[in-house]
Amino acid sequence: MEDTRxxxxxxxxxxxxxxxxxxxxxxxxxxxxxxxxxxxxxxxxYGPKPGTRKGENPEKASIEVVWKxxxxxxxxxxxxxxxxxxxxxxSICMLTVHPNTxxxxxxxxxxxxxxxxxxAINASCAALTFAGIPLKHLxxxxxxxxxxxxxVILDTNTAEEQQLKSFAHLVFPNxxxxxxxxxxxxxxxxxxxxxxxxxxxxxxxxxxxxxxxERGLAASSRISDFMRKTLQKEASSVDA
Amino acid sequence: xxxxxxxxxxxxEMEVEAYRxxxxxxxxxxxxGQSIRPDARRxxxxxxxxxxxxxxxxxxxxxxxxxxxTTMIAAVKLEVMSPTAESPDEGSVVVEFHMPPICSPLVRPxxxxxxxxxxxxxxxxxxxxxxMLNLKELCLISGKASWLAYLDIYCLNADGSLFDAALISxxxxxxxxxxxxxxxxxxxxxxxVGGNEGKTKFEFVNREKRKLTLGDIPFSLxxxxxxxxxxxxxxxxxxxxxxxxxxxxxxxSDRIVSIQKLGGSVASMEAIKGCISLAKERRHQxxxxxxxxxxxxxxxxxx
Numbered sequence: 001m002e003d004t005r006x007x008x009x010x011x012x013x014x015x016x017x018x019x020x021x022x023x024x025x026x027x028x029x030x031x032x033x034x035x036x037x038x039x040x041x042x043x044x045x046y047g048p049k050p051g052t053r054k055g056e057n058p059e060k061a062s063i064e065v066v067w068k069x070x071x072x073x074x075x076x077x078x079x080x081x082x083x084x085x086x087x088x089x090x091s092i093c094m095l096t097v098h099p100n101t102x103x104x105x106x107x108x109x110x111x112x113x114x115x116x117x118x119x120a121i122n123a124s125c126a127a128l129t130f131a132g133i134p135l136k137h138l139x140x141x142x143x144x145x146x147x148x149x150x151x152v153i154l155d156t157n158t159a160e161e162q163q164l165k166s167f168a169h170l171v172f173p174n175x176x177x178x179x180x181x182x183x184x185x186x187x188x189x190x191x192x193x194x195x196x197x198x199x200x201x202x203x204x205x206x207x208x209x210x211x212x213x214e215r216g217l218a219a220s221s222r223i224s225d226f227m228r229k230t231l232q233k234e235a236s237s238v239d240a
Numbered sequence: 241x242x243x244x245x246x247x248x249x250x251x252x253e254m255e256v257e258a259y260r261x262x263x264x265x266x267x268x269x270x271x272x273g274q275s276i277r278p279d280a281r282r283x284x285x286x287x288x289x290x291x292x293x294x295x296x297x298x299x300x301x302x303x304x305x306x307x308x309x310t311t312m313i314a315a316v317k318l319e320v321m322s323p324t325a326e327s328p329d330e331g332s333v334v335v336e337f338h339m340p341p342i343c344s345p346l347v348r349p350x351x352x353x354x355x356x357x358x359x360x361x362x363x364x365x366x367x368x369x370x371x372m373l374n375l376k377e378l379c380l381i382s383g384k385a386s387w388l389a390y391l392d393i394y395c396l397n398a399d400g401s402l403f404d405a406a407l408i409s410x411x412x413x414x415x416x417x418x419x420x421x422x423x424x425x426x427x428x429x430x431x432x433v434g435g436n437e438g439k440t441k442f443e444f445v446n447r448e449k450r451k452l453t454l455g456d457i458p459f460s461l462x463x464x465x466x467x468x469x470x471x472x473x474x475x476x477x478x479x480x481x482x483x484x485x486x487x488x489x490x491x492x493s494d495r496i497v498s499i500q501k502l503g504g505s506v507a508s509m510e511a512i513k514g515c516i517s518l519a520k521e522r523r524h525q526x527x528x529x530x531x532x533x534x535x536x537x538x539x540x541x542x543x
Contacts, residue, residue: 055346079357087503091483166369168499173506194506198486202369203495206516213509 007159015142015155015219018226020122022234023130028106030131034123036155038113043123045131047103060095062102067120070109081107081117088121088171088197094134103133114157115143117169117199122223129231138174138227139196140220143167144212146204152215166202168209170195170216174224193217264481272469279475284518286461286473287401289526291408291533293416301417303533305409308475309399314409316391316417320430323379323386331378331386335364337393337406344398344476359403362500363393363410366489370458370497373414377452380422385430387419400475401462403487408526411457415534418449456491459526460498461519463488465507470514472522486512488519492527 006012016037025031028044035041048061056062065082067074089105105124109116118141125139145156145167153160156167172193195213204212260267260278271278281287287308296302299315323330337360339353347353367373378387391413393406420432464474464482471478474485484504489497496516501507 055351076357076361079354080361083354083358084502089503091503091505194508195501195512196506197503198499198501198512200496200498200500201365203371203491203497205495209496209499210509 006153008157010153012151012153013215013219015222016157018223020126020227020230022126022230022237028127028131030127030129030133032123032126032130033110034119034126035111036115036119036122037157038111039116039119039157040110041116041120041123042108042110043120043127044106044108045103045124045127045133046106047131047133048098048101049104050101052100052102056102058100061093061098061100062095063089063093064102064104065089065124066104066106068106068108070112081120084117084197084199085121085124088139089124089128091196092125092135092137092139092173093128094136097134103128103131112158114159114161115155115169117141118143118155118171121171121197122227126227126230130234138224139171140174140223140227141169141171141197142216142219142223143169144216146208146212150208150211152208152211154215154219164202166200166204166208168198168200168204168212168216170213171197172217172220174227175221177228193220264477268466268478268481272466272471277471278477283469284472286522286525287475289408289529291412291529293412293533293537299413300420301413301415303409303412303416305405305412307401307405307408307473309397310401310405311396312393312402312405312409313396314391314393314406314413316389316413318387318389318417318419318432320380320385320422320432321388322384327375328383329379329386330375331388332375333364333367333373333378333389333391335367335391335393335410336360337363337395339395339398339402342397343395347398355402359406362403362498363406366407366458366460366498367391367410370489370491371455372411372457374453374455378419380430385422389417398476400477400479401473404460404462404473407458407460407489408530411454411459412530412533414452414454415530416537418451421449456493457527457530458489458491458497459519459523460487460489461515461522462486463515463518465505465511465515468511470511470518472518486515488515490516490519490523492523494520 019035021033023031024033025044030045033042052058052062063086065085067078067081107120121141143156145153145164290306292304295304296315300318301316303314305312337356339347339356341347341349380386393409422432424430463486464471464478465484466482486501488499491497
């Protein structure tokens with residue numbers, strides 16, 4: 001089968017270079033600047049703050065998301081991103097630890113070159129960890145696109161997203177790694193990874209969608225490892 | 241004797257309602273243990289759907305849809321405008337979903353619903369990407385005049401599965417839509433002509449009122465996922481208890497137009513596959529409902 005080369009020379013499974021800077025903002029309780037190629041998102045977490053908004057359940061902590069686009073006014077697209085992020089982050093936070101509190105996550109888009117939503121979700125997850133908000137597990141988000149010949153490409157950039165007939169943004173829980181490294185590797189793979197969030201654009205066949213999920217899952221372990229390394233580095237620099 | 245039995249019966253009933261309010265999750269789980277839901281539906285059973293076309297007489301196309309208690313009214317109004325330079329042969333569609341305070345006690349005039357702009361955008365994305373509407377059909381005079389269709393959907397009663405009901409109402413409104421007759425005035429402006437007197441006076445751009453040819457119609461189904469159980473078409477009570485739901489939109493060729501799962505618990509691949517197959521079944525039911533409503537309207541018109 002022919003090896004599909006993408007416009008920027010990457011192979012279908014190749015992700016753009018990642019970088020994560022911990023706590024660039026000193027006033028926020030936790031912050032992270034996550035970059036995937038030219039897509040850069042800055043996430044800041046403030047919380048837990050006392051009190052919940054009207055309409056929210058006071059027996060649980062609530063998450064409030066504010067999305068600031070790079071340019072332009074706030075419209076429906078920003079509201080949609082806010083809702084996707086709020087629901088995704090609500091599912092990973094342990095909401096019963098601090099009831100009747102609000103944690104605000106503010107996202108500022110610094111650069112947009114495709115896969116903006118996955119970048120933002122990764123940034124907010126890292127920022128929540130740096131802020132010390134109790135989480136059940138981490139999230140790993142990835143953007144997948146389906147080309148005309150059915151090949152799935154990962155981490156799409158803007159040019160690819162505009163050309164492709166369909167793409168999906170998927171969020172998975174991070175891969176588990178046992179603390180005791182003596183345990184056999186097979187045990188990790190037995191644990192079935194599921195899907196936290198899925199947002200699709202454009203029409204695709206059912207097989208294409210499940211292909212995207214498979215490729216996304218495979219790539220997510222690489223992103224998980226990267227996240228783990230970054231968090232460990234930050235934690236050790238705090239102790240020092 | 242009879243009054244004592246009635247009193248204890250009443251006490252029993254009060255306890256159930258109190259239990260429902262105080263322990264909603266336990267109340268639901270006791271039903272699910274018997275493979276039934278609080279409103280006596282089976283787990284994969286969808287609520288009764290009715291579609292009535294032509295509900296708004298002043299609009300060019302409209303529909304009133306009921307999905308159980310969830311009620312939506314959709315109306316399409318056409319306006320002549322000049323097309324954009326990039327696509328001189330195409331008209332455009334503007335979709336707006338409104339949740340007025342009448343639909344739910346959680347929506348107040350100063351406190352708009354969070355879901356409204358999100359459903360608005362999701363509807364627009366689905367209608368455009370499914371290929372149901374051919375924008376070239378909305379063109380009148382290439383480069384000079386085309387139709388701008390304003391699709392407004394008002395939620396009259398919010399009882400779960402809002403996106404599903406809104407999508408059916410949008411599709412039904414477009415099915416009912418008839419483009420009005422149009423003529424060019426002396427100043428070169430294009431205007432719509434209504435009624436029969438206009439027929440002899442004006443020269444028409446389009447010869448007859450026309451219905452749009454619709455391509456692949458998208459149909460959606462929202463399912464709530466609780467542990468390993470899939471509940472199709474949740475009510476607002478079920479949605480508030482079970483925070484995890486998946487909305488699957490399929491078209492007539494079994495392709496997936498959209499799968500939206502926003503947060504909630506981690507779902508396995510089997511659960512997603514189950515939701516997709518339920519959505520495909522639902523598509524057959526919905527197509528029948530739509531065809532019956534079109535036939536019913538035609539019968540009314542000939543009478």
